[in-house]
Amino acid sequence: MAFITAYWSLDGIIVLMTFILTVYFYMTYKFNYWKKRGVLHALPISIFGNFTDCLLLKRSPGYLLKDIYDQGKGMPYVGFYILDKPFLMIRDRNLIKNVLIKDFNYFNDRYCTPDITDSLAYTNLFFIKNPTWKLLRTKLTPNFTSRKLKQTFELMLKCSDNLDTYLESLSLEDKDVELEMKDLSSKFFMNIIATTAFGLNVDSLNNPDNEFRKYGKQIFEIGILHGYDFLMVLFIPSLVHFMSAKVYNKKVTDFLRNLFWQTITERIKSGEKRNDFIDIFIELKTSYGDQNSETGFKFDGDHLLAQAASFFAASFETSSTTVSFTLYELAKHPEIQDRLRKEILDALDQTDGKITYDMVLSLSYLDMVVSEVLRMYPALPFLDRVTTETYKIPDSDLVLEKNTPISISLLGVHYDPEYFPNPDEFDPERFTEENKRNRSSYVYLPFGDGPHTCIGIRMGLLQVKLGIITILRKYEVIPSEKTLIPMVIEPTSSMTAPLGGTIYLNVHKINNNGN
Template sequence: MGALTGHWIGDGLVLMFSIAAVFYLYMTRKFNYWKKRGVLEFKPVPFLGNFGECLFFRKSALDFIKDYYNNSKGLKYMGFYILDQPFLMLRDPELIKHILIKDFNYFHDRYTSTGKKDILGNANLFTIKNPAWRFLRGKLTPFFTSGKMKKMFELMLAVNKDLDTYLESLDIDSKGREMEMKELCAMYTTDLIGVTAYGLRVNSLNNPDAEFRACGRQIFNFNWRRGMELACTFFAPKIVDLFGFKFFSKESTEFLRRAFWDTIDERVKSGVKRNDLIDLLIDLREQTKNGENKEFRFDGDNLVAQAAIFFTGGFETSSSAMSFSLYELALQPEIQRKLRVEILEALEDKNGELTYDMVANLPYLNMVVSETLRKYPPLPFLDRETNMDYKLPGTDLIVEKGTPVYIPLQGLHYDPQYFPDPEKFDPERFSEENKKNIPPCVYMPFGEGPHICIGLRFGLLQTKLGLIKILSKYEISACDKTNVPIVFNKKALVIAAEGGITLKIKKLMKVPG
């Protein structure tokens, strides 16, 4: 006999509905949070907030960000919800400047977080919190100076030659052949990261199944599980531990850990110095042993985490920028021809030799890559979390401690107020004259302020180097398999084309004058 209804089934139903009601009330308790504060919000759905379409992969994160930005036109900010958490989205460049730069001491941490036991996930420079972040950033910055880039340039040229050899081996004639460009670019940038960070010739171009390339594919293989892992890491970190989600997959973690320690052991045993990331991390480990680094211990997985994030961030963002550049150039043959003329003239002036200063400073190449990064920023948003109550300048709104604040890059980069006819690929936006008209904190593909991407110089250098090698000898065009317009992967948190980017590549029979 049931205590409440006289039957155990009835009691069970009462209990079940009671639990559901309590859970419903708990998950909706914060709804109207923004409305009560006079901030525009869109009606959230119980248990999902405004993020349901993304959680079920019916909409990509970049479209989510862009849509909410567009639907709050004319406002400085708006509110939305993910699960039961209120988020604030900033639209006003002046407020964004305060959050990212002027009042950084209130917003020194990203909202993005990983599981407590996920050391590779939470100890790397991208996700680690202050004050460890500030100390770690200072220790790793010397690896990314222009002086270091110039020293690494010779290593990068060897990989650039490998790219040339690989393309020649395909025997591409004047009729051309179809190729998936994202994979080609990823093999190239994986080899670059391998030689500059690990001191290894990982040989992805000659062996597409090389372990480093296989690891990279696995990390950015956006199936349901992987898509959910990264979506929760960036937007709902409080439930990451509940489902055992990891920043790097289990298999990738095991490989990166093994590759790192094998390289460390070999380097220490041989005594060879290559002035790469491994050498820097060995030096930092010695400082930890000597008690010099007290704020952050450079040992164990804390060391592996830095090499892992440099590998993943380095090859993926640059291969994305390269492949999207080639996509746009394939659709814009006049722009491609103009860029090729600049490249060939520069090579002729240097007797065919590639130099660091030439690659870094070609004006039209800079404009093309900048415009690519406007249309296809590696991440469609920047995220921060308030570490104390903060009054938004010029408003009455108090952003309470712990509130996630998001900056919608995908919205800003496509706002016709700042970039007229934003769907058009137009490198002239970034001419010396025109780029002065772009307001601060509107164009930020690498972030801004103290958290700006530490590998910015490196990423741009390897992207430009790859484009120079390809465009100096080959013509790129669209083919029947090219998606126009491009279709984005709804499971991907980073910007990624669904099914890759297939283009036709054709050998130039005569160097254009």
């Protein structure tokens, strides 16, 4: 005889249904959280809240958040749920200012959190929490001045020359050759980050199987397992340890650790100065390595390595994606491509054909083009914060509890027709000086804003522009048979990435007159 009924099979069904109902009610009992507070909210469609399509890897989270932003049209904020966790999407630009700047002390941490065992992620500048974040940011910021960047630019130029030599070797005269632009640009930026952050001269263009590139690709590779790793870290940190989610896997960590400390040791022994980040890390280690902060952080060991690893990961991935999308849009809009090339060639005429730091920064139309690409394809399409104290939203009755996750959809504001008319059109004219002055503030945020603004914004833009100049001054890009028109975004990536992580374009060399 069974425990409940006369039949084991019926007992099994009852136990299973009881378990399912228990899980369902446990996961959904918070789904009236925003309703109780009078907040418009996206209706949860399953026990996964509003996050089902992302957990099934059917939709990139940045585009799901854009949908939620659009649902809240006319409202200053809108609630939603990831699993049973209530999140608040901030829509109003004045509230965005409050969260990012004015009331920063209430929102000074990101919600996303790696596993503590993932030391290179957990202690790097992007993820680390206050008060250690403030200490780290204060010490690193002076290393991104214009003077420092001018020195670093000389190292970048050698990588630009290598890219130019590689393209020349492909014999692209008088014929169209299909190239995968994400792969090409990632090799170029891998060379830049190798020389600027690790003091190495690698040639990923001619030797794509080198270890530096091999392990770098693993950090942001497109795939199901890696897709879940980033979903957990960015949106469900409570499950990070349980799911063994890692930003840097053990092999990548071991490789970077061995490489970094070998380079540091050799540089200290030789006394060589290259004006790269290794010089900066040595200075930090020498000046502050023996000083423990109140939280136990010091500029040594994996704590120091983590900063190099964050530059390694962020620099080549975000920059290569931006260059790839830029070339994609220019291929679709040849009139814009021709105008940009003319600006580049005219500037080169003034410098006897040499690319210089000041020349790159002087190209106003290039800046407009890159700004528009970053509007349409922000590398990280959302910002996240978490309330560190109870916070009352100004001019409302809504009080946010401590540890409430806050989201800002960059795709939402970047594609909001109130701020950017005809947002699906690629139009660099949005970023003329006049149009920028006339546009509302806090609606264009590809690098964030406030104290958490991307520390490497100027370096990132500099190397992106250098890559575009190097290619466009001699070559034209046009769509190929494999070019996705319209663009399709990779659903398994939390970053903005093209489907499959690839963008194919035809490339051919132009004559000296740019025709």
